[in-house]
Amino acid sequence: MKIEFYGAAQCVTGSCHILKINNKTVLLDCGLYQGKDEKEIGNEEFNFDPKTIDYVILSHAHIDHSGRIPLLYKKGFKGEVLCTIGTKELCSIMLPDSGYIQETESEWKNRKRIRQGLQPIQPLYTAKIAELSMYLFKGVNYDELIEVFDGLKIRFRDAGHLLGSAIVELYIQEEYEKEIKIVYTGDLGNTNKPIIKDPEYINYTDYLIMETTYGDRIHGDIDWSFKELANIIKATFERGGNVVIPSFSVGRTQEVLYALNKYVENNELEDMTVFVDSPLAVSATKIFEKFSEYYDKETKELLYKGIKPLRFKGLVFTSSPQESIKINKMERGAVIISASGMCEAGRVKHHLKHNLWRKESSIVFVGYQAEGTLGRAILDGKKKVKLFGETIAVNAKIYSLEGLSGHADREGLITWVDKFMEKPKEILLVHGDTKAQENFKTLLQSKGYKARIMEMGQTYYINEHLKLNDQNIKYRIIKELNSIENIENISKDVLLNQLSKVINGDEFIKDK
Ligand SMILES: [Zn+2]
Incomplete structure (x- = not known):
């Protein structure tokens, strides 16, 4: 499987990471770029075709994580948005509000543009579009294991960052691969915040996608x-x-x-x-x-x-x-x-x-x-x-x-990571400026963690082949043979070669 990083990579807004699992495409968050990121990167164009997205898994309602969902919908996304019930409820007021701000801003710009003899611009999306996009939202409970599709199960755990905010546990099972677990922190909360709970600790993960907003700072009390x-x-x-x-x-x-x-x-x-x-x-x-x-x-x-x-x-x-x-x-x-x-x-x-x-x-x-x-x-x-x-x-x-602050500071982040019973195989750092990320990466490495800072547009591959035993070799061979058309025309050598590849866990290549 692979993960592509298309937002909040070496910056703190526009969170958007793509997972490709069993021919399905899943977005982890779909946030709006704000401030200088908006000026430099822009919100209008996606780096992918919105029609090809099957699911959005949303960590929390903040606009830098959810704010491009109405635009995704406007451009043809018709899949499901999965989040906690609290996040769905907050999005139902925050996304139309964001649409209203888009409308007001474009109206204001258009007044200037018309005076300059320029064509008016359209808002990114309207409050109405944002309201309509809410039909795609499905709110689920914390701590419930949900089967999204064959090969992906998820569970939301409390991130203690905003009402309804979640850490996402993803259990991924691809053909011929071991089941792997990825944990996505979303935004991790500050401990002792009023009203909501502290971030939950997670026992285990293979890979961790982690925010680093305050990876170089300590908050006051x-x-x-x-x-x-x-x-x-x-x-x-x-x-x-x-x-x-x-x-x-x-x-x-x-x-x-x-x-x-x-x-x-x-x-x-x-x-x-x-x-x-x-x-x-x-x-x-x-x-x-x-x-x-x-x-x-x-x-x-x-x-x-x-x-x-x-x-x-x-x-x-x-x-x-x-x-x-x-x-x-x-x-x-x-x-x-x-x-x-x-x-x-x-x-x-x-x-x-x-x-x-x-x-x-x-x-x-x-x-x-x-x-x-x-x-x-x-x-x-x-x-x-x-x-x-x-x-x-x-x-x-x-x-x-x-x-x-709503975010954990450097100490909060490292304490949270240290609670894993076993070190994750690799920690992929997102959502932070360069200084915070470098600083936190050095801290992680000094404690024996393997960590890397993800870049915009970068793809990360995870291939963990299943250790093949006799039973699943047999299953694989039968399945692959069944999938070949005109098997009688394949020479013995080619077939043996292919079968040895199956046994070694390589891709079965179907050319004759
Ligand atoms: Zn947030």
């Missing part, structure tokens, strides 16, 4: 970060300002709510109004509440005590633009959690416009800020930024809570 957030809120309110938290709508927003709930329950934060100002975050929070069976022990205990972990006094979900605009009338005492997480789009830009220039207010980053984004510029200490064509001074206090 999560509890310390949340304590810091509470302190920032108190200090900001004392100064008479508001706290703006640019946050990804799905995952990070719910984690921040979970932390704030704890402080409200303990009466450590009072007289506070927390606005969740993102329609996607409102829907995502409802899904988080629906899937309480995915919660970790601490969060389940809260439920048993009758505490709703994502609801508290003073929490307001705003849906309409009018409600969103009203928030800006508040001068102090508001915590505004809004998207996008990197401040490139969405309602958070309005809240920044009203708070960045005020020295009483605070901006708290709770997620990664990619190079070239507004969030990164603010974090890097720019004194003035442009918002809606207007220059805004940055006078607010700027904070970044480093401990809140």
Whole structure:
């Protein structure tokens, strides 16, 4: 069998790996390229014909893993998308939202293009196409062994990265080959993350496809970060300002709510109004509440005590633009959690416009800020930024809570690998920039692991011939002889030659 690497190879977006098993083609994830990868690689064209794909096995709902599925569908893919039930539910809001962003972006570009006398462009896909592509999704339970087709069984294990996120175990049986197991990590979660469970350890695999996002970094402590957030809120309110938290709508927003709930329950934060100002975050929070069976022990205990972990006094979900605009009338005492997480789009830009220039207010980053984004510029200490064509001074206090990553850090990754009872035959590294990957590869090698960094477009072959015993040699010979047409015309020498190849486990060559 072979694996081809067509995304998140030496970068962190556009996850997409192709498995060829028994004449079937399976995609592991089908993610959107974002940021600089989008500019350099582009999303429009696939390196394969979407019509030839039989299945997509999806690790989790993040757009850099799922965001090209609607495009795959638009270009003729009619197979099944297999994922956990939680991932399916999150995709049902995240993919149409992604389609809506594609539509808005192309509309904005087209206004410019028309003025320049250029032909308008089409969005990558629309919200409608994304909705339609959801018919292909089949949600399954964690820990259930599923036969996808003859020769491929899979099982999703909890990756502890996002609600519904999974590590995929693949059991592959090809003709004349030993059954092999491949484990694909998807994105591995950070331990002690709020709400969801920690990543599960896997006992055994032959080959491992592994993410390395933070292969060269150690995160801060999560509890310390949340304590810091509470302190920032108190200090900001004392100064008479508001706290703006640019946050990804799905995952990070719910984690921040979970932390704030704890402080409200303990009466450590009072007289506070927390606005969740993102329609996607409102829907995502409802899904988080629906899937309480995915919660970790601490969060389940809260439920048993009758505490709703994502609801508290003073929490307001705003849906309409009018409600969103009203928030800006508040001068102090508001915590505004809004998207996008990197401040490139969405309602958070309005809240920044009203708070960045005020020295009483605070901006708290709770997620990664990619190079070239507004969030990164603010974090890097720019004194003035442009918002809606207007220059805004940055006078607010700027904070970044480093401990809140969704990904395991270097220590988390190596601890997870060390839990295998036997070292995998080879570890194929994906989803990381060059520095993180090189760094983590060196660490793996120093501990006796065989590891390699996969390159874009690279093919990795796995051939593990079955040790032939008399019984399966006989089976193979009969099967191969039956498959030859006009066997009476084959000379004895050719036939003997062919049979010896069968016995040696080589391909049976059918030329005469
Ligand atoms: Zn992810």
